[in-house]
Amino acid sequence: MIEELNAKIVTSIPGPKSLELTKKREKYVAKGVSCSAPIFVDEAKGALIKDIDGNVFVDFAGAIGVQNVGHADDGVVEAIKAQLDKFIHPSFHVNMYESYVALAEKLTEIAPGDTPKKAMFANSGAEAVENAIKIARAYTKKDGVISLQGSFHGRTNMTMSITSKYKPYKNGFGPFATETYKTEAAYCYRCPVGCKYPECGIACGEKLKTMLKTVISKDMIACLIAEPVQGEGGFVIPPKEYFKMLRDICTENDIIFIVDEVQAGFARTGKIFAHEHFDVEADIITMSKSIANGVPLSAVVGKADIMDAACVGGIGGTYGGSPLGCVAALKVIEKIEKDDLCGTANEVGDYIIGRLNEFKEKYDVVGDVRGLGAMIGLEFVKDRATKEPYAELVKKITTYCFKHGVIFLNAGLFGNVVRFLPPLVITKDQLAYGLDVLEAAIKESI
Numbered sequence: 001m002i003e004e005l006n007a008k009i010v011t012s013i014p015g016p017k018s019l020e021l022t023k024k025r026e027k028y029v030a031k032g033v034s035c036s037a038p039i040f041v042d043e044a045k046g047a048l049i050k051d052i053d054g055n056v057f058v059d060f061a062g063a064i065g066v067q068n069v070g071h072a073d074d075g076v077v078e079a080i081k082a083q084l085d086k087f088i089h090p091s092f093h094v095n096m097y098e099s100y101v102a103l104a105e106k107l108t109e110i111a112p113g114d115t116p117k118k119a120m121f122a123n124s125g126a127e128a129v130e131n132a133i134k135i136a137r138a139y140t141k142k143d144g145v146i147s148l149q150g151s152f153h154g155r156t157n158m159t160m161s162i163t164s165k166y167k168p169y170k171n172g173f174g175p176f177a178t179e180t181y182k183t184e185a186a187y188c189y190r191c192p193v194g195c196k197y198p199e200c201g202i203a204c205g206e207k208l209k210t211m212l213k214t215v216i217s218k219d220m221i222a223c224l225i226a227e228p229v230q231g232e233g234g235f236v237i238p239p240k241e242y243f244k245m246l247r248d249i250c251t252e253n254d255i256i257f258i259v260d261e262v263q264a265g266f267a268r269t270g271k272i273f274a275h276e277h278f279d280v281e282a283d284i285i286t287m288s289k290s291i292a293n294g295v296p297l298s299a300v301v302g303k304a305d306i307m308d309a310a311c312v313g314g315i316g317g318t319y320g321g322s323p324l325g326c327v328a329a330l331k332v333i334e335k336i337e338k339d340d341l342c343g344t345a346n347e348v349g350d351y352i353i354g355r356l357n358e359f360k361e362k363y364d365v366v367g368d369v370r371g372l373g374a375m376i377g378l379e380f381v382k383d384r385a386t387k388e389p390y391a392e393l394v395k396k397i398t399t400y401c402f403k404h405g406v407i408f409l410n411a412g413l414f415g416n417v418v419r420f421l422p423p424l425v426i427t428k429d430q431l432a433y434g435l436d437v438l439e440a441a442i443k444e445s446i
Contacts, residue, residue, distance in 0.1 A: 001043070001045065002043055002044075002045045002048050002050050002056060004048065004050075004056045005427070005429065005430075006048075006056075006058065006427075006429055006430055006433050007048075007056055007057055007058045007404070007405030007406060007430075007433055007437075008054075008055065008056040008405065009055050009056075009403075009404065009405045010053070010054045010055055011053045011054070011055060013039070013055065013402060013403045014038045014039050014051075014053075015039070015051060015052070015053025015054070015055055016053060017040070017051075017052045017053045018038065018039045018040045018051055018052060018053055021040045021052070022038060022040075032168075034168070036061070036398075036407075036409055037057075037061070037402055037407050039051040039052075039053075039055070039057075040052045042054075043072075044059070044071035044072060045070070045071050045072050046070045046071060046072075046423060046425050046426070046427075047059050047070060047071070047422055047423040047425060047426035047427070047430050048071070048430070049071070049407065055405070056405065057402075057405050057406065057407050058405060058406050058407070058422075058426070058430045058433055058434045059071070059407050059422065059423065060406060060407055060408050060409075060420055060421065060422045060434055061407045061408065061409045061421055061422075062290075062421040062422060062423050063289075063294065064263070064289070064409065064421065065231070065262075065263040065264075065268065065289045065290060065375075065421045066289045066290055066293070066294050067290065067293065067294065067423045068266050068267055068268055068290035068332075068336075068341065068345075068423065068424050069266075069267075069290065069293055069332050069335050069336065069341065069423070069424065069425065070423040070424070070425035070426075071294075071423065073293055073331070073332075073335060073425075075331045075334070075335055076292075076293040076328050076331045076332060076335075079327040079328060079330070079331045080295065080324050080327060080328055082327070083099075083323050083324055083327045084324070086323075087323065088322075088323065088324065089319065089322050089323060089324075090323075091318055091319075092121075092316070092320070092321050093316060093318065093320075097323055097326075099323055099326035099327050099330065100121065100321045100323075100326050102326070102330060103119070103121070103299075103321070103326045103329050103330055104118070104119035104120075104121075106330060106333055107119050107287070107299055107301050108301060110272055110273075110333065111273070111282075111285055111301045112273055112275065112276050112280075112281055112282070113281030113282070114281075115281065115303045115304075116303070116304040117301055117302060117303055117304055117307070118301070118302065118304045118307040118308065119299055119300065119301045119302075119307070120299070120300050120307070120315055120316055120320070120321075121297060121298065121299050121300075121316070121320045121321025121325070121326070122297075122298045122299075122300070122316065122317055122320040122321075123296045123297065123298060123317065123319050123320060123322075123325075124154070124288055124296060124298050125153075125154055125260075125262035125263075125286065125288035125289060125298055126153065126154025126155055126156045126159045127154075127156070127298055127317065127320070128262065128286040128287060128288055128298035128299060128300050129153045129154055129158070129159050129162075129225065129258075129260060129262075129286050130154075130156055130158050130159060131300050131315045131316075132223070132225070132258050132284045132286050132300045132302070133145055133158060133222070133223060133225070133258070134310060134314065134315060135256075135284065135300065135302065135306060135307060135309055135310050135315065136222045136223035136256035136258065136283075136284065136306070137222045137223075138309040138310045138311070138314070139222075139256060139305075139306045139309035140222045140223070140254065140255075140256060142219065142220060142221060142222040143179045143220065143222060144179045144180070144181060144216065144220040144221040144222055145158075145162055145177075145179060145180045145181070145221070145222060145223055145224075145225065146180075146181045146182070146183055146208075146221055146223070146224040146225070146255075147162035147163070147164075147180065147181075147182060147183075147224075147225050147226070148164075148182070148183060148184070148185040148225075148226050148227070148230070149164055149182050149183070149184055149185045149187075149192065150164050150185045150187060150230050150233030150234065150236060150413055151163055151164050151185070151225075151226070151227060151230060151232075151233060151260075152164070152165065152169070152227075152230070152231055152232030152233060153225065153260060153262075155169060157173075157176070157177055158177045158180075160173060160176065161176035161177035161180045162177075162180050162225065163232075164182070164233065164413065165232065165233075165413055179220070181211075181216055181221075183204075183207065183208045183211060183224075184204035184207050184208070185204065185226075185230065185233070185236060185238065186202070186204050186205070186236075186238035186239055186242035187230075187233075187234075187236045187238075188238075188239065189236075189367070189368045189370070189379065189387070190387060191204075192204055193207065197239055198239070198241075202239065202241050202242050202245055204242065205241075205242050205245035205246065205249070208245075208246075208249055209249060212249070212253055218253035218254060218255065221253065221255050222255070222256060223255060223256040223257070223258050223283075223284075224246060224249070224250055224255050224256070224257055224258065225258040225259075225260055225286075226243070226246055226257075226258070226259060226260065227259075227260045227261075227262075227263070227264065228243065228259060228260075228261065228264050228269075228273075228274035228275040228277070228278065229263075229264045229269060229274050229372055229375055231262075231263035231264070231411065231419075232411055232412075233411070233412065233413060234377055234379065234411050234412030234413065234414075234416075234417040234419075235370060235371065235375060235376060235377025235411060235412075235417060235419050235420075236370075236377070237370055237371070237372055238278075240277070240278050240279070243275065243278035243280055244278060244279065244280055246280075247280040247281075247282075250283070256283045256284060256306065257280075257282055257283045257284075258282065258283065258284045258285075258286065259273075259275045259280075259282035259284070259285050259286070260286045261273050261274060261275065261285050261286060261287050262286055262287060262288045262289050262298070263289055263375075263421075264372075264375060265285075265287050265289070265290065265291070266287075266289075266290040266291055266332065266333075266336060267290075267336045267341040267342045267344075267345050267373075267424060268290065268345060268373060268374060268375045268421070268424075269345065269372035269373035269374070269375045270342050270343075270345045270346040270349065270372060270373030270374070271342055271373070272336065272342065273285065274372060274375070277372060282302070283302055283303055283306055284300060284301070284302035284303070284306060284307075285299075285300070285301045285302065286298070286299070286300055287299040287300075287301065290332065291325075291329050291332060292325045292326075292328040292329040292332060293328050293331070293332050294328075295322070295324050295325040295328040295329075296319070296322070296325060297321070297322065297325030297326070297328070297329055299329075300315075341424045341425075342373070344424045344425075345373035345374040345424050346373050346374075348373075348374040348422065348424060348426060348431065349371055349372070349373045349374040349375075349376060351428075351431055351435075352371070352374065352376050352420055352431070352435065353369060353371055353376060355435045355439075356369040356376070356378050356435075357369055359378075359438075359439060359442065363442055363446065364384060365380050365381065365382070365390055365393060365442070365446055366378065366379075366380060366381075366442075367379045367380060367381035367384055367387055371420070374420065374421075374422065374424060375420070375421065376419070376420040377411065377412075377417045377418070377419050377420070378417065378418040378419075378420070379412065379416060379417045380393050380394050380397075380416050380417070380418070381416070389412070389414035389415070389416035390416050391410075391414055391415035391416045393416075393445055393446065394410045394415060394416050394417070394418055395410070395415075396441070396444075396445040397418065397438070397441040397442060397445050398410055398418065398441075400437075400440070400441035400444055400445060401434075401437050401438060401441050404437045404440070404441075405433075405437070406433070406434045406437045406438065408420075408438070409421070418438070422434070
């Protein structure tokens, strides 16, 4: 077991054992499979990761938002072990089991809004999005899908088609799905329509209204999908009015409003679901990542009449809603509620935002600090006036941090944002260490 309480570096980074395994990886693993932190993990607990060379890292990446309740949470581990002793996977499509129904019941209870809801399960965020779009098309009898500029929804054919960033997610993988359209996101730091919030009147949302009367028609569009906080797009947080406008536009035009909570959900932003901050009710919600503490699982939860539009056998999959994933997810939700991890997310976020705002006062390369709860983005620029992105600096910063025992990921369409996704169980000392190393990295790199 990890005995350290904080980072501990005992070899060069990556260490000799990781380097040796990397040679095997290069020989046997496809090149297109990426890795941000080139180490091999021996064990992980809470907010710490120990590699096979004995180095211990403070994890601010959380497996890209998978570990909100912390690596190897005791309750989740025990639930999985107990399930393993009973059965592993009879497939719900052949033989049903109680945990699938229990999780569906729980998710429909905690999903925002009073409308009766139903759920179905798959394996990944991309699969959840695929199924949500299929359900929306079945319900509306329309084909078109609108997504936001800066969005990320997955790597399958449909989900990469509605994702914004070309490289690496679309590079060489066309042709893409048809009947997909992009509308402007409310990225206020880099306003796409040249306005300034709040004087703008949510001009980016008004552009969507015009779009539906000109280049496309509401009769074409089955659904609009939006992340409440854009993840890969740079942890972009829209004004409350913008998200409400999206909801209203969908209602007025008979369009299904899908909220993609894959990265932002399960207490990350200080609410169970991030769109609770915007006081809207989605028609369909997609969920994954931290839902099951690392066991592959995703969910589509939506209004019951919409969810029932798909024909019997039309949604799901062999491994969807595995027993291991369902019992893990039930424990995750129990921990979030019992330990008030939403409150913890706000406390963690307040500390991080406070430190980052200090950085902004001291270092001109810090262009913007933004966040909801513990989902935070730090955007770097070469010049605050021009806001020219500074991706090269972010690369130097994350590399420095990694070599000093802190794992960060970048984000943003320009690769110039450091994103914060630490397990919510991270200690104050671990938080302080991570931010201290980050500041040292900025000083060293500019």
